[in-house]
Amino acid sequence: MLRLRNLTCGYGRTPVVHGVDLEVGADEVVAVMGHNGAGKTTLLRAVVGLIPVMSGSIELDGEAVNRRPANKRVKAGMAYVPQGQQCFAHLTAGENLRLVADGRKSGKALIDAQLDLFPALRPLLGRQAGLLSGGQRQQLAIARALITEPRLLILDEPTEGIQPNVVAEIESTIVDLAGRGGLSVLLVEQHLGFALQAASRFAVLRSGRVASTGGTGAGAVERVREAMAI
Template identity: 85%
Template sequence: MLRLRDLACGYGRTPVVHGIDLHIGPDEVVAVMGHNGAGKTTLLRAVAGLLPAMRGTVELDGTDMTRRPANRRVKAGMAYVPQGQQCFAHLTAGENLRLVADGRRHGKALIDAQLDLFPALRPLLGRQAGLLSGGQRQQLAIARALITEPRLLILDEPTEGIQPNVVAEIESTVVGLAKRGGLSVLLVEQHLGFALQAADRYYVLRSGRVASEGSTGVEAEGRVREAMSI
């Protein structure tokens, strides 16, 4: 579904990510982990089209997306949920959802489908998004992204600053979506427990390079911690 080949990117002339090779299969959840400054968010921004590639390629389902702008990548099936529970704070939760759904076929049905995934949002549709808790805003942000009917969902630190019970809900939803079929997930996450529970495979970044990769499982946490401490 997603393949990165020798991808390098950064800010201005300063590279942050160096020669990343990464792939995600259909209906697969892949986690990218690493300490702050490892290049995780920079990598996601390049995949989403918000940063240009200095070198290498980004392919979605076999199509080269490297030079396509972010809006073209959304149309092709990418959805990016950035770090920080971002939303239009002055709009209600319902207006946030309708803003994305307007103009789409079956827009109301798409909204209803996301409210079924995140039922805690239903009683909050009339409340300003800026007044929601961090966990509620994160659920709203993911619901908005899913309204675009993506084939690849890109999540940057979805559990940051969120209470544990909501973390468990988001984990269950992400895993359930992938198992349902038709959606792959690229997940950047500092919470090792969440990442290794939700993901099928992992990559560890260190100084903008892949330090370790493999399948999640009983020994994965030890390998990840070792790679992060080298």
């Protein structure tokens, strides 16, 4: 679904990510981990087209998307949930969802489908998004992204600052969605337990380079800790 080949990217003339190779298969969840400043968010921003690629390639379903603007990548099947439970704070939760659903043939059905995934949002549809808890805003942000019917969902630190019970709900939802088929997930996460439970494979970034990769089965925690030197 997604293939990064020798990807280098950054800001201005300063590279932050250096020569990264990474793949996300169809219906697969892959976690990217690393300390703050390792280049995780920069990597995601390059994938979705928010910063330019300095060298290397980004392929979505076998097609190079390096030169496509962010909106074209969304149309091609990417959806991005940035760090920080971002939403339109002055709009209600329902208006946040309708903003994305309006104009789509089955907009109401798409909203209903996301509310089935995140039932805690149903009684909150009339409340301003800025008044929701961090966990509620994160569920809203993911639901809003899923309304675009992506083939690749890209999540940046979805558990940051969220209570444990909501973390478990988000993890369960991600695993369930990928298990249904038709959706791959690229996940940036520092919560080691969440990342290794939700994903089937991992990559650890250190100073913008891939320090370790592998499956999330037996021994994964030790390999990740060693790569992160923790």
